[in-house]
Amino acid sequence: MFTRRLLMTFSFPETTRSAGGPIRERRSESPKDDVQETLVRVAGGMLRSVPRLLALVDVPRRVGVHRLFSCPATGSEERSSVLRVQAVMTDPDLGLYQPPAAVRGMTVLERDAFTQTVVVPAIRIPTRVLNRLVKSLKKVALQRPGLKRVVDDDDDDDEGNETDREHRLLLLDPHSIKSAESFGPEEAAALKALGVEPEIRHYRLKLMYENLKSEEVLRAVLPEGQDVTSGFSRVGHIAHMNLRDHQLPYKNLIGQVIMDKNPGVTCVVNKTNTIDSTYRNFQMEVLAGEDNMVAKVKENGVSYEFDFSRVYWNPRLSTEHERVVSLLRRGDVVFDVFAGVGPFTVLAARRGCSVFANDLNPESYKWLQHNAKLNKVESKVTSFNLDGREFIRGPLRERLPDLIERSGSSPAVHVIMNLPALALDFLDAFRGLLRGETDRGPDGGVLPKLHVYGFSKEDEPERDVLERAELRLGTALRGRCEVHTVRNVAPNKEMMCVSFDMPRDVLYGEDVVEEGCSEEPSPKRLKLEETQE
Template sequence: MRMAPVMFRSACRILTFVNTQSSANLQRVSQLVPRALLKQACAPSSSGQLSLKACARELMPEQSRGADSALYTPPAGVRGMTSLDREAFSWTVSVPALRIPKEVLNKLAAAAGPGLRFLPSSFSGAEAEALQKAGVPLEVQNYELRMTYENLKSEEVLRAVLPEGQDVTSGFSRVGHIAHMNLREHQLPYKNLIGQVIMDKTPGITCVVNKTNTIDSTYRNFQMEVLAGDGNMVAKVRENGVTYEFDFSRVYWNPRLSTEHERVVELLRPGDTVLDVFAGVGPFAVPAARRGCSVLANDLNPESHRWLLHNCKLNKVDGKVRAFNMDGRAFIRGPLREALPALLRGAAGVHVVMNLPALALEFLDAFRGLLDPGLSQDVGGLPRVHCYGFSKQDDPHRDVVDRASASLGAPLEGRCSVHLVRNVAPNKEMMCVSFALPKEVLFSNHSAETDSPEEPPTKKQKSDDTAD
């Protein structure tokens, strides 16, 4: 980006200003300010004031903003505000300035060169020469710069409003047009104002929600409260080049899993089959089908199932995906078991994906004795399982391998790979164990059904302060 050689200096408090009363002048300014900024400068009005402020904002070096806190500190009266009054964020700062006639702006720009700065009391020889040549009097004047809500970043607004000394972190996850926040206790009295500020300051965000409980529903969706905006929960997102649509209030979606989705999909080859036990709205299933795989995808949540079907159509892979709406264990012992013998006789790969990290390791016992031992001779390759699990242990690798082995009833040590997906919370990791389903498990005489005739009920998910 090209910066103006004559620029606002907050640390030394000098402001260069131009008379921008006409669009012709704005054009001249455009040669001095970054292109993106000109749009902003021209948008509000053709008045010089607005243009000037827009320029001041952008030309201020980031590191100087802290050094000149007065310029970005709104009136003290906004402290404690709970309903956003944007007008209350207006104030005037007196700043030293150099007046530069509009006619010489271009000349000055050329003479000054990109690195030149004009300092108030100590113009260097080159600086003074450039200014004098251009007929600019070396007189520093006072300029009353009017600042408004528009000039502030969301953090600056919130720091001015929330109680002094308290954390104003205003981070959020973005899901399409929805900003998804996880506000702390002390921020709750200001929640609607925070939502409004996030919406004002983030292009494309038209709805702000706050998580109202821990993620403890079976379907892994959040309970949420709308803080600001239109309340439209049907989001459209793109992940790894694929478009998904879903009702964010009723299904699971986590933008932090895009790398993991991509990692697994890249393991697949065209012609492989993917058996997705906890498919959600399709972030493994849809890209796998787009890659030329056949997919059986299941989810217990009827809403996820509905949006999964929708996303298959949206991405024109409905012919490659068969979708099911049942418990994961029933899926493994039903459609997956039916499909497996024929698949294992073929040469293509078979991948089982199990992304329900709070519980998936416990579902692995459903593979015990899944197939008739008489079929074991016909088998070429074995299905490759990618099973997710959370761990809070000091050695999460070992922990998930031990739990997977216990659930399968066969040791995996030395015949699996373990991938750290992400750190979910302090001392809580999300892991993925990948392994070829051992023959002695798949063709065991003891099935999970014969070992325990009653199917274990789906356990209530453990509460956690995290988004999984």
């Protein structure tokens, strides 16, 4: 009997945090009921009412972590009432392929060893109605990568008969069709209308490595009962994995399988450490394919090139880049303090903004300039290779008085600070930044708008990042800022963005560093953040 395997991660962002974390693995013949039942068991009593399961979405073909649904648990708008469930499903055809025992424990990929003959249902269709009927039976036809589902009817060959040219066989999904009675009303009607008997035949089908999905191959190879999740991030031609310890003996085979099964992937790498402390890039090991780390990607319609092993790039930030840049208007001036290879910078420049972009990593600086040229916006981008604090107190400070004065009529000034592990700590660089300059008051120009990123593991991430920003600035922001949740980085870790107009008293006031507000964060805190990203 076909069973579907569910891997569920529960994340209860706020009030029910204690229930978050565990990954549950279940086998179920009725996955939807099973998820509902598990939600009741895990969440009931902790949430004010049990969440209603809205939908269980099948995840065909690709196996990975998919957010299947998220549902308001209580109907209230509070963040605390949002329950997220993620699930990984194995392929519904799992029951079809029973791998040869010899492949278990294989560390060097031998593709031929996966070949297996299985018996599948088929229906004999006269060639004259073939196209029409194949269309009508699409839902119950066998679907496998690289597999023809219409085959010759040469059943009688053993007896010396010729292949029947008048008929073909349509292979059917054994999970949908077990007998002539399995066809649904629409399919049965189509068969009747075209005069085809719903007689089921058995066809011996040779399944080969090419017809298997990566999940099936890995499940066959890795020790039984262990998780084979083969999710990866795609950065151009590079598939970027984060293998667990039990998968490491099979790392090269896993890499090869991922490459074989994902067209366009020509290099598979595994992260070998946590994110690097300063430049936010990963150390990585090539598992399979070419040793070429220069990736070409497209994000929000913009092309970027960079050496993925030496700079920071996160394909999950495209929506955030787009969101912030959509707030900008043509002619605005942007200071991108931690610019990386330019995803905010280039997009903003293409929107008609003038951008001053900075990154401490010489390699990011190099690719930032390259990407500005690549997208023909180099005249709009001035780049720097400085520490963020030096950039704020140097190039930004030099230009600010003028820009504030001009801003009364048109351009706004935006400062983007995306280094979530540390950016909030850099805010004190703005204290007293314009001390000595004439403050002409609200009529003397508009002050810059900041968009500052921070990670939070607190139960109330909005409040946490806001308080940290206030502490660093030495002034209250409540009621005059917006806090946006960017994404859930880990089960108990959120990436947040605080946006606010820089308060006058901060810029023109005294530069007093509050107690508990040292220039650099403690190494202990930094380390904690890094292991989680």
